[in-house]
Amino acid sequence: xxxxxxxxxxxxxxxxxxxxxxxxxxxxxxxxxxxxxxxxxxxxxxxxxxxxxxxxxxxxxxxxxxxxxxxxxxxxxxxxxxxxxxxxxxxxxxxxxxxxxxxxxxxxxxxxxxxxxxxxxxxxxxxxxxxxxxxxxxxxxxxxxxxxxxxxxxxxxxxxxxxxxxxxxxxxxxxxxxxxxxxxxxxxxxxxxxxxxxxxxxxxxxxxxxxxxxxxxxxxxxxxxxxxxxxxxxxxxxxxxxxxxxxxxxxxxxxxxxxxxxxxxxxxxxxxxxxxxxxxxxxxxxxxxxxxxxxxxxxxxxxxxxxxxxxxxxxxxxxxxxxxxxxxxxxxxxxxxxxxxxxxxxxxxxxxxxxxxxxxxxxxxxxxxxxxxxxxxxxxxxxxxxxxxxxxxxxxxxxxxxxxxxxxxxxxxxxxxxxxxxx
Numbered sequence: 001x002x003x004x005x006x007x008x009x010x011x012x013x014x015x016x017x018x019x020x021x022x023x024x025x026x027x028x029x030x031x032x033x034x035x036x037x038x039x040x041x042x043x044x045x046x047x048x049x050x051x052x053x054x055x056x057x058x059x060x061x062x063x064x065x066x067x068x069x070x071x072x073x074x075x076x077x078x079x080x081x082x083x084x085x086x087x088x089x090x091x092x093x094x095x096x097x098x099x100x101x102x103x104x105x106x107x108x109x110x111x112x113x114x115x116x117x118x119x120x121x122x123x124x125x126x127x128x129x130x131x132x133x134x135x136x137x138x139x140x141x142x143x144x145x146x147x148x149x150x151x152x153x154x155x156x157x158x159x160x161x162x163x164x165x166x167x168x169x170x171x172x173x174x175x176x177x178x179x180x181x182x183x184x185x186x187x188x189x190x191x192x193x194x195x196x197x198x199x200x201x202x203x204x205x206x207x208x209x210x211x212x213x214x215x216x217x218x219x220x221x222x223x224x225x226x227x228x229x230x231x232x233x234x235x236x237x238x239x240x241x242x243x244x245x246x247x248x249x250x251x252x253x254x255x256x257x258x259x260x261x262x263x264x265x266x267x268x269x270x271x272x273x274x275x276x277x278x279x280x281x282x283x284x285x286x287x288x289x290x291x292x293x294x295x296x297x298x299x300x301x302x303x304x305x306x307x308x309x310x311x312x313x314x315x316x317x318x319x320x321x322x323x324x325x326x327x328x329x330x331x332x333x334x335x336x337x338x339x340x341x342x343x344x345x346x347x348x349x350x351x352x353x354x355x356x357x358x359x360x361x362x363x364x365x366x367x368x369x370x371x372x373x374x375x376x377x378x379x380x381x382x383x384x385x386x387x388x389x390x391x392x393x394x395x396x397x398x399x400x401x402x403x404x405x406x407x408x409x410x411x412x413x414x415x416x417x418x419x420x421x422x423x
Contacts, residue, residue, distance in 0.1 A: 001028075007115055025395070025396060139205060199314065241269070311332050312330070323383070330351075346382070348379050
């Protein structure tokens with residue numbers, strides 16, 4: 001059995017989609033070493049993987065940026081340059097390169113599964129000649145579609161000066177470990193030989209342009225029994241609505257009050273997550289058909305739901321579509337805006353614009369999605385595509401094929417060396 005290093009970051013939207021594959025690889029007898037922030041020790045350890053805490057912090061930086069950018073959008077002011085994607089990526093590289101170098105050099109894994117965000121892990125795998133599989137917890141990038149250019153970099157394009165400064169820092173870190181430093185621009189655009197994409201090809205923009213190097217395996221989150229959420233659903237016979245804005249940006253009391261105004265004292269049975277920073281008392285009187293919580297068991301709840309009001313994070317979107325739940329999407333950041341457009345254009349739900357959202361527009365969107373059978377039909381078709389993609393079992397097959405190929409190559413090299421020595 002193989003030793004596998006899975007390098008993740010400090011975001012629920014990146015960790016949660018990989019928990020199912022970590023569990024599958026562990027069940028198959030492989031030793032999985034899962035690298036992430038300390039906050040994720042418990043859910044990772046529950047998969048059977050060996051947890052390694054390391055100082056990844058890009059998720060926290062992205063969360064802070066999302067909040068700053070939301071305020072900037074409302075005020076019309078630009079977000080500060082220190083929040084730029086290049087700055088966040090470079091900070092992540094300098095914080096994680098040394099500890100990852102030390103850990104991977106000692107671990108000597110047979111293969112590395114590398115988050116597409118982690119430049120440090122890619123450089124280490126390249127230098128130590130460890131087979132690597134890049135994974136995308138969101139849209140993949142190839143020669144025809146660039147997620148960064150389509151989203152975050154639109155606000156703050158990278159300049160030659162900023163790229164040169166970043167290259168200097170990368171060179172210094174690599175040389176300190178005696179490693180070859182890559183060209184940063186080329187490295188960011190380089191396509192790995194094997195790429196896992198945790199969504200179906202049908203949802204990927206320009207999906208038909210992605211070749212055999214890209215494995216669209218669908219979501220790989222951990223399943224949860226529907227019964228885990230039964231007690232949270234308000235009593236009654238009406239349909240269930242789940243409301244959650246994810247883990248990045250949920251401090252929006254006006255939105256939650258609009259939900260209460262729109263759906264309170266209706267036939268909807270509503271379970272709403274408001275995050276850990278808001279107090280339920282801030283929302284006023286809570287109707288009897290609402291259950292308001294800081295955090296919800298989303299996977300379990302969606303198995304009861306008729307509609308999901310969401311921020312459009314890829315993990316939440318995949319969970320919703322997997323259980324055939326149509327969406328009303330209110331995106332917060334650029335990547336989520338892409339998902340909102342995909343959901344809307346494919347008839348999987350309706351996208352609403354945060355700055356212009358009103359109680360009436362929210363109620364109207366929910367009414368349209370719930371009462372138009374075409375949405376349910378389209379979501380059912382997408383759920384079938386997700387199931388066909390294979391999820392964690394597809395990942396297991398891909399990883400084991402790569403490990404097998406590596407073993408064959410090693411045996412071939414040893415045989416060749418032995419043959420040459422015999423001469």
